[in-house]
Amino acid sequence: MDPSSMFGPIDALTKIQVEFLILGLVIVNMVTRILAHRTHVSQARDGADAITRYVPHELANVLLILGAFYYLTIEHHGGMILSMLVLGTFLTDFFEFEARKVEARREKPLDKPKAAVVGSLFVLSYIAYQSLFYLVEPLWNGVV
Template sequence: MDPLQFLVPLGWLSAVGPALPFAIFVMAVANLATRHVAHSRHVEQASVGDSVEPYGPHAFTNFGLVTLSFLFAIHQPTGGAILSILAVTLVLADLFEFESRNVEARNDMPIEAPKSAIVTSALILLYAGYYAFFFLVADVWNQAILA
């Protein structure tokens, strides 16, 4: 018996749980794409004014990654906890990177790419890809372990 079954109805999660790694992978790809667009907009905004504005679709993909990773932590605790830590780290890195873009814009400095957030996004993409597409290498992996 699951201790949370009376507090939180989680039956629906067992139905969508196997699809969560694919959803996280798609959201990670979308996050990298919106990160690129957001950086381009920040460079453009900094050349015109002295501040940058947050990019809405990028904030949505950040929120989506955190939400999906928390759901995945309920479905598969170990992998979900690792993904959740990476997703929360990504949000924190984005907050600090956004503030540093504002400082660069105010001081007429060149706008740098959000390097730490890019690395964290890439780690999320790799880890989500591992969970989503493990079935492609499962036979080879199992043979290597058994040999």
Template sequence: MDPLQFLVPLGWLSAVGPVLPYALLVMGVANLATRHLAHRRHVEQGADGDSVEPYTPHAFTNIGLVLLSFLFVLEAPVSGVILSVLVITMLIADLFELEARNVEARNDMPIEAPKSSIVASLLVMVFVGYYSLFFLVSGIWNQFVVA
């Protein structure tokens, strides 16, 4: 018996659950791609002297990662909470980096790359890649496990 079965109808999660790691992997790769496009756009906006505005596709992938990681908590509680903490850290880093880019644009400084949010998104990708693609290395990994 699932403790949440009376609060949240989780029957549909059994059909969607096995696909969640792959959806997270795709959303993570899309997030890295939109992060690159957002930085290019921020550099262009900073060269014009305007304030830097959030890049809508990047905001979409950020929110998608947050929602998918929260959904993943229901499927795999421990891994889902670890991933959720990483994704929320990435989201907070993105917010602070956007404000830093605004300060650079207003003061006519060169626009730097968002280093902390890049590191946070790479940590998310390492964890999601490990979780979703473990079947590729499971044969080698299991040889080292002492029975």
């Protein structure tokens, strides 16, 4: 057992499950992003002041950040990369929301959150690599 682990034996038992849990959180985050955009488009019809943050998406963001920070305590290198990707996507979400409000004030049609979607795809691809590596590990070890 690694003495620097945060939760001791629990970390060793849940290492594999945490990666799959984070993979699920990323997928939930992407779905809530779609739902948030649909909600913002319908709210924009009532004016820029009617656009509010979509609470399920904000909750999914917070859970994803906490999950990435917990993964940082288990896998230091992978957790650091994942945390930076998740924080980057969170910041992108923050500024995309503000951009939607500006578009609504100018009475333009709302753009899709393209930058946040690309950030989510980076997060998804990295955590899928981390959690599903066991599928390609025999081939990888054969080549490397």
